[in-house]
Amino acid sequence: MAADYNLFITEETIEGDPDTSGPLAGATVAVKDNISTAGVRTTCGSEMLADYVPPYSATVVERLTDAGATVVGKTNMDEFGMGTTTETSAFGPTRNPVDPERVPGGSSGGSAAAVAAGEADVALGSDTGGSVRCPAAFCGVVGIKPTYGLVSRYGLVAYANSLEQIGPIAGTVERAAEALDVIAGPDPNDGTTRDPREVEGVNPGVPEGGYAAAADGDVDGLTVGVPTELFDGADERVVETVEAAIADLEAQGAETTEISLPSVEHAVQAYYVIATSEASSNLARFDGVRYGHRADSEGNWNESFAETREAFGAEVKRRILLGTYALSAGYHDKYYRKAQDAREWVRRDFDDAFADVDVIASPTMPVLPFELGESLDDPLRMYLADANTTPVNLANLPAISVPAGEADGLPVGLQLVGPKFDEATVIRAASAVEDR
Amino acid sequence: MTDTSDPDGSGGDDPAVDVAEVEHVAELARVRLAEGETAAFADQFAEILEYFEALDEVPDLDREEDLVNVMREDEIEEGLTQEEALSNAAETEDGFFKGPKVS
Numbered sequence: 142m143a144a145d146y147n148l149f150i151t152e153e154t155i156e157g158d159p160d161t162s163g164p165l166a167g168a169t170v171a172v173k174d175n176i177s178t179a180g181v182r183t184t185c186g187s188e189m190l191a192d193y194v195p196p197y198s199a200t201v202v203e204r205l206t207d208a209g210a211t212v213v214g215k216t217n218m219d220e221f222g223m224g225t226t227t228e229t230s231a232f233g234p235t236r237n238p239v240d241p242e243r244v245p246g247g248s249s250g251g252s253a254a255a256v257a258a259g260e261a262d263v264a265l266g267s268d269t270g271g272s273v274r275c276p277a278a279f280c281g282v283v284g285i286k287p288t289y290g291l292v293s294r295y296g297l298v299a300y301a302n303s304l305e306q307i308g309p310i311a312g313t314v315e316r317a318a319e320a321l322d323v324i325a326g327p328d329p330n331d332g333t334t335r336d337p338r339e340v341e342g343v344n345p346g347v348p349e350g351g352y353a354a355a356a357d358g359d360v361d362g363l364t365v366g367v368p369t370e371l372f373d374g375a376d377e378r379v380v381e382t383v384e385a386a387i388a389d390l391e392a393q394g395a396e397t398t399e400i401s402l403p404s405v406e407h408a409v410q411a412y413y414v415i416a417t418s419e420a421s422s423n424l425a426r427f428d429g430v431r432y433g434h435r436a437d438s439e440g441n442w443n444e445s446f447a448e449t450r451e452a453f454g455a456e457v458k459r460r461i462l463l464g465t466y467a468l469s470a471g472y473h474d475k476y477y478r479k480a481q482d483a484r485e486w487v488r489r490d491f492d493d494a495f496a497d498v499d500v501i502a503s504p505t506m507p508v509l510p511f512e513l514g515e516s517l518d519d520p521l522r523m524y525l526a527d528a529n530t531t532p533v534n535l536a537n538l539p540a541i542s543v544p545a546g547e548a549d550g551l552p553v554g555l556q557l558v559g560p561k562f563d564e565a566t567v568i569r570a571a572s573a574v575e576d577r
Numbered sequence: 578m579t580d581t582s583d584p585d586g587s588g589g590d591d592p593a594v595d596v597a598e599v600e601h602v603a604e605l606a607r608v609r610l611a612e613g614e615t616a617a618f619a620d621q622f623a624e625i626l627e628y629f630e631a632l633d634e635v636p637d638l639d640r641e642e643d644l645v646n647v648m649r650e651d652e653i654e655e656g657l658t659q660e661e662a663l664s665n666a667a668e669t670e671d672g673f674f675k676g677p678k679v680s
Contacts, residue, residue: 192665193665194664194665196657196661196662196664196665197657329649332647333647404635406631407631407632407634407635410628410629410631410632411632411635413625413629414629414632421606425606425607428607428676429667429677430666430667430674430675430676430677431662431665431666431674432665432666433665433667434667435667435668438677440677441677441678441679441680442676442677442678442679443607445677445678446607446677447603447604447607447608447609448609450606450607450608450609451608451609451610451611453608455611455614458603458608458610458614458618459618459621461606461608462599462602462603462606462608462618462622463622463625465602465605465606466598466602466622466626469602469605475632475633476629476632479632479633479635480632481640482635482636482637482638483632483635485638485639485640485641485642486635486636486638488641488642489638489641520621520625521621521624521625521628524625
């Protein structure tokens with residue numbers, strides 16, 4: 142089955158610690174192929190790293206195997222995480238197990254599809270602008286994007302490091318929360334990690350019994366904000382399905398209130414300026430000298446680097462060039478500085494909203510899963526599909542995508558966003574969505 | 578700058594992108610483009626950058642979030658061995674990475 146959907150780039154096993162107990166003991170986990178695994182090649186879905194074998198494992202991989210989980214393979218992904226469909230992979234597209242003529246979403250498409258196809262109990266993805274939540278929504282599974290700083294990025298191959306977090310994907314909210322319990326927490330190898338219990342003004346942090354204990358379905362008295370901007374322009378079938386799920390939360394005792402987040406109208410632009418700018422810098426390391434593909438070149442080192450880097454796929458080249466342009470002389474203030482202003486505006490908008498509501502609900506994706514090949518030649522159209530997920534990365538917040546139901550036989554995801562380090566509340570609310 | 582890739586024809590300060598500009602940025606980024614990519618990128622960039630124009634409407638804001646430096650003692654720890662560090666290099670010599678010729 143696995144081969145039909147093209148779920149894995151590399152199917153190799155890393156055994157978990159057999160002498161441990163806990164929720165993940167004996168569980169199988171699929172790991173996105175931009176997360177380093179010692180001795181198992183880590184390609185980032187790119188020809189550039191087709192033969193790269195990391196000499197060390199990411200912190201999250203160590204934590205999972207220490208908790209008794211066994212890695213079953215490295216999952217397919219958009220090249221370097223750059224895409225919304227898993228079609229930009231140098232190893233071919235992954236198919237959506239719900240409908241093999243459709244994309245699984247991206248960029249962690251192989252991870253979400255592996256869970257949906259029953260090939261792994263849990264999977265790890267990375268979410269820079271929605272790359273965990275989008276494929277979770279398209280494949281009908283659960284995906285968590287943690288607060289920036291909750292999960293170590295040590296060993297994650299960087300795309301846009303100020304935006305991205307590693308997050309779990311699973312069939313249920315509780316399962317995903319169990320995986321989050323294992324991978325979360327400070328890491329001396331990632332200076333941006335924080336212990337939520339030590340962050341000022343954060344409430345309630347980690348509940349007793351961990352995040353999994355928060356999946357109790359109790360939303361009585363919870364206030365749910367519904368931002369009009371994240372419903373405008375979405376596919377009607379998606380909106381109907383999500384509204385029905387929100388109505389079910391109301392029936393379970395939650396209160397809903399309409400809110401406005403005017404800044405999010407600029408989130409996609411801000412996200413793509415910041416992400417491509419960071420990518421242009423982060424991907425400068427792929428020069429063929431220390432690791433990765435190296436072209437046979439007769440030229441000098443500038444020519445040799447350029448020829449080596451010809452091996453990037455079109456979407457990666459596009460983003461490196463856009464980022465280089467946005468940072469170049471004369472354009473920095475126009476694009477990069479304004480994008481940082483927009484990022485601050487988005488952060489304040491969410492901050493203000495959370496003064497009145499506990500969580501914010503919206504469609505995860507404004508569209509149903511694309512058909513294979515549908516959006517590949519139209520980058521702007523693909524970027525616009527990230528309208529509801531990118532604001533969360535810009536504001537460094539936790540969010541979850543939980544199945545809201547189906548429309549025309551295709552999965553629809555409900556996104557719940559919470560205040561900084563309040564993973565517990567989004568997990569609790571999501572568990573009520575799946576209970577109905 | 579040319580008007581040919583300026584889809585709304587507004588000209589002025591709008592950043593139209595032509596093939597020469599894409600080639601220039603590709604050279605800055607040390608990325609060789611494949612046949613046909615340059616022209617395709619010029620069209621796509623014009624469309625994407627026009628969309629980015631909306632950032633002009635964003636108010637000027639000062640960062641409010643308080644950031645703290647994370648420091649640690651500078652202590653010697655075990656790292657990768659030389660063999661491990663070189664294990665993925667295309668070319669090595671006497672325990673060093675070997676890069677392309679400088680000129």
